[in-house]
Amino acid sequence: MEILQLFSKYLPSFLRGLAVTLELTVTSTVLSIILGLLGAFGRLSSHRAIRALTALYVEIVRATPLLLQLFLVYFSLTEFGVVLSGFTAATLALGFFAGAFLTEIFRGGIQAVDRGQVEAALAMGMSEPQVMRKIVLPQAVRIVLPPLANQAIVTLKNTSIVVTIAVPDLMYAAYNAASITYRSIEFYALAGVIYLAICYPLSWFLGYFEDRSNIHRLV
């Protein structure tokens, strides 16, 4: 029963860590949605240079490790005089990382809307932004919601890499407790259960709405 005493001793730091994990998930997911939208419009732009630039962003981010990107933002930018807090650096790295995947997801959602509808709307005299707002996006939202939620779950789990730059998240709390007490199995298992307890309901929820979105119920 000694382990229960240890758990209760470290519970406050786990809870603080969990709060940081969730905060980081929210900030980087918000950033990734903004970048994903900009990226998707960039990929679909009629200007070749913008298309090329967004394609480059997507390819570079997808083809390099997230950890490397985080170190680049946190450590390497300091050489240019940009000193970021661990939290800010992590938000940027995680946001840019997920933003690249969301760019492709959003682009797919926009392109999945039947071209005939776009033509019908244009033929009524709507401008392209009006067609986007009234016809395409409302339908694209339904299409991208499941993969978007999936990406948010991935981001939540990815936040654990901030342990490497000493941001006190949930993973850090587990690492810290395990190092001090030498009870690594118990503390990492505890952290795992907490991650699972958050992510599993989310993905269950997602599966439920995947059915619904097929029949145009959602949103």
Next chain:
Amino acid sequence: MQSAAQIAVNRSILRVSGLSKWFGATQVLRDFSLDVAAGEVLAIIGPSGSGKSTLLRCINYLERFESGSVEIVGERITGTRDRESENHRRDRQQVQRIRTRVGMVFQRFNLFPHLTVLENLTVGPTTVHKTARADAERHAQALLERVGIGHKAHQLPRQLSGGEQQRTAIARTLMMKPEVLLLDEITSALDPELVGEVLRVVQELAAEGQTMLIVTHEMDFARDVAHRVIMMDSGAMIEEGTPSLLFSRPTSDRTRRFLAKVIEKHRAAE
């Protein structure tokens, strides 16, 4: 419906001059010219791939074209080979202006599946003309009654039959009070028993003097509703004339062969 003699003295509302269009290396419209008078109902027939639909799509600039010009409702657009030209960009507002005054109905209806039937009708005027929602809804309901689906206003498109969907699409286009209506094979995607209800709506529009260009494979319908029929093949006009003349005594061999084939297919279907 106005008589042919009346139509002849009406002002021209559409003039296509020397229009050429390529899809890659294939020329789909060859130096095409056409005049349409206000109030005229023009049927366009011809084999698939002859450029009929492309012609309609050039008229409201859903397709760009390389040379020639389209003058419609007092606006003039000239073709260009330069895809990214400044000219092209400057024309955007003009194209929108034209499209608000020229309606189009498509083969595959192209209704907006996330909107109700009523909203499909109101979204155009409330977005483009900033019409008040209540006014647009009143107008929409009246149009839906007119095409016989007033009771379906609050359903979603997928809950409607094909014929009802196409009637919705026609009503949606009429919301914009188009001066010219382009109908692109609007019965081709319908089950045979649903064709009649859609054609009746078009017949009523013709009777009210609506200017229309109708691409169709329904020869009986073209004969009934059109003032003039043109036969197209390989991107060019082969023959034109009044329906009675063109259908009973076609002058060109190609028209004769085409009509014979259509009649044969029609018989086989029955």
